[in-house]
Amino acid sequence: MSEEALKSGSRLEKVLTSGQFAVTAELGPPKSADVEAIKQKAGYLNGVVDAVNITDNQTAIVRMSSIGAGVLAREAGLEPVVQVTCRDRNRLAIQSDLLGAYALGIRNVLCLTGDHQCFGNHPASRNVFDVDSIQLIQMLKDMRDDKVFASGEEIRNTKKAPIVEPRFFIGAAANPFGDPFAFRVIRLAKKVKAGVDFIQTQCIYDMDRFKQWMEAVRNRGLHDEVFILAGVTPLKSVRMAEYMRDNVAGLTVPEHLIERLAKAEVPRDEGEKIAVEQMQELREMPGISGIHIMAIEAEKSVAGLVEKAGLLPRPQVA
Amino acid sequence: MIVAERKPFDEVYDFARRHAKVLVLGCGTCVTVCMAGGEKEVGILANQIRLAARERHDTIEVAEHTIERQCDREFFDEAVSRKIHEADAVISMGCGVGVQYCVECFTEAIVYPALNTKFFGATIEQGEWAERCGGCGECRLDLFGGVCPVARCSKHLLNGPCGGSSDGKCEVDPENTDCAWQLIYDRMERLGRLEELEDVIPAKDWRSDRDGGPRKVTREDVKL
Numbered sequence: 001m002s003e004e005a006l007k008s009g010s011r012l013e014k015v016l017t018s019g020q021f022a023v024t025a026e027l028g029p030p031k032s033a034d035v036e037a038i039k040q041k042a043g044y045l046n047g048v049v050d051a052v053n054i055t056d057n058q059t060a061i062v063r064m065s066s067i068g069a070g071v072l073a074r075e076a077g078l079e080p081v082v083q084v085t086c087r088d089r090n091r092l093a094i095q096s097d098l099l100g101a102y103a104l105g106i107r108n109v110l111c112l113t114g115d116h117q118c119f120g121n122h123p124a125s126r127n128v129f130d131v132d133s134i135q136l137i138q139m140l141k142d143m144r145d146d147k148v149f150a151s152g153e154e155i156r157n158t159k160k161a162p163i164v165e166p167r168f169f170i171g172a173a174a175n176p177f178g179d180p181f182a183f184r185v186i187r188l189a190k191k192v193k194a195g196v197d198f199i200q201t202q203c204i205y206d207m208d209r210f211k212q213w214m215e216a217v218r219n220r221g222l223h224d225e226v227f228i229l230a231g232v233t234p235l236k237s238v239r240m241a242e243y244m245r246d247n248v249a250g251l252t253v254p255e256h257l258i259e260r261l262a263k264a265e266v267p268r269d270e271g272e273k274i275a276v277e278q279m280q281e282l283r284e285m286p287g288i289s290g291i292h293i294m295a296i297e298a299e300k301s302v303a304g305l306v307e308k309a310g311l312l313p314r315p316q317v318a
Numbered sequence: 319m320i321v322a323e324r325k326p327f328d329e330v331y332d333f334a335r336r337h338a339k340v341l342v343l344g345c346g347t348c349v350t351v352c353m354a355g356g357e358k359e360v361g362i363l364a365n366q367i368r369l370a371a372r373e374r375h376d377t378i379e380v381a382e383h384t385i386e387r388q389c390d391r392e393f394f395d396e397a398v399s400r401k402i403h404e405a406d407a408v409i410s411m412g413c414g415v416g417v418q419y420c421v422e423c424f425t426e427a428i429v430y431p432a433l434n435t436k437f438f439g440a441t442i443e444q445g446e447w448a449e450r451c452g453g454c455g456e457c458r459l460d461l462f463g464g465v466c467p468v469a470r471c472s473k474h475l476l477n478g479p480c481g482g483s484s485d486g487k488c489e490v491d492p493e494n495t496d497c498a499w500q501l502i503y504d505r506m507e508r509l510g511r512l513e514e515l516e517d518v519i520p521a522k523d524w525r526s527d528r529d530g531g532p533r534k535v536t537r538e539d540v541k542l
Binding site for chain 1: 473476477500519
């Protein structure tokens with residue numbers, strides 16, 4: 001595919017559009033201005049994945065901004081996917097921040113609704129939700145393809161100045177495990193309609209429900225219109241599995257997985273084994289274009305997982 | 319109706335004890351219906367203040383009065399006007415509108431709020447009220463089968479549920495709050511209108527909401 005035909009020219013876009021199975025991971029920015037923490041995590045992921053999501057105040061806990069951390073990750077050799085939630089910023093701030101992000105070399109953006117602030121460390125704060133994640137996708141697509149802001153105004157400094165639009169590879173999330181289940185495919189269809197390029201799913205434990213969702217996705221042909229990366233989070237312990245099951249709305253962790261962890265001598269190893277099995281199964285699933293590994297505060301474990309799943313080396317792109 | 323809740327007694331008493339004579343002023347409309355600031359609640363609060371004053375050795379004279387509506391000038395008649403002038407301060411049991419309008423009608427009066435004004439809502443059952451409208455100024459209930467995502471979704475999402483919808487409940491408060499999008503989905507399914515939920519609803523124009531500044535409705539045709 002020629003450079004002109006690409007929307008953003010990002011490495012992730014090139015891997016996916018060239019038909020190669022993509023692998024992305026997640027890097028949580030530090031709860032401080034600590035640059036070394038990012039460099040260290042980046043070191044674990046360098047050369048192991050095609051791109052790395054930089055979370056945006058995940059679970060509504062204040063952290064270094066996803067753009068700032070994304071630029072640092074990029075300097076450390078990674079290709080960032082900057083996550084943007086609708087919780088903290090209105091359409092002015094999001095567009096402005098993304099112009100800045102683009103200027104600093106960011107090429108992938110993941111559009112998210114954002115966790116409610118009641119779950120984080122500033123529960124007394126006000127939320128924004130000026131636009132929702134689907135409207136955010138539309139906004140970024142309009143900026144890239146129609147070269148206009150959300151207001152309809154052209155992206156140029158003056159009437160005579162050239163148009164300099166941000167050209168992002170636009171991502172979004174999909175949660176096949178939330179309710180109402182039947183709406184989950186509709187919601188994906190709406191994201192496709194709004195102009196999303198790739199999807200990263202919520203982490204998958206309930207493989208049966210995921211297969212059911214993917215079947216509905218394929219029946220609508222949505223997998224041909226968007227690249228779907230399946231989410232995997234290795235379980236570290238029985239406690240973690242139970243926590244995810246009981247405290248994350250819409251997430252189910254099947255009993256047989258918890259049993260495997262409970263019986264294992266080293267639960268963490270068993271959790272990684274389960275994750276590798278999931279990755280291998282997902283790789284064979286029709287309509288899946290890649291894996292998104294969300295190893296929460298366990299970036300170090302990603303390389304091993306990717307290797308064991310037979311996904312190394314990562315493809316080189318021009 | 320506007321739904322309100324009485325403030326904790328100590329907070330209200332702290333207002334009362336600053337004065338020798340207070341008037342507890344009720345409102346006969348919304349806050350009467352939601353049992354927060356009607357005639358009955360005025361009687362209860364006035365007695366509580368009197369009792370507390372006796373216990374704490376404060377000298378506070380408490381008068382009581384309730385008018386039909388504190389948000390309408392015509393109900394501030396001579397009788398209430400006299401009582402307001404006789405008192406050193408008014409403790410209004412109207413909603414936030416009532417408190418302010420009382421101040422606008424009696425610019426010299428000191429008026430304290432006895433209620434916390436909550437929302438526009440409905441009586442779900444005796445003793446339970448829930449929010450139904452956010453007063454956004456541009457009603458689109460037609461699009462959502464008559465269930466408002468602006469007022470009833472914790473993130474006022476217009477294009478469907480977030481990942482936090484589980485078993486019909488909102489993750490923000492699963493015990494007490496339904497997921498608005500589950501309600502919308504169920505309703506549209508019953509109406510045979512699920513297809514409409516596939517449309518991408520564009521970003522809302524919030525100018526008609528509070529973001530456009532304080533709002534006012536003017537009707538030239540009914541002006542005197």
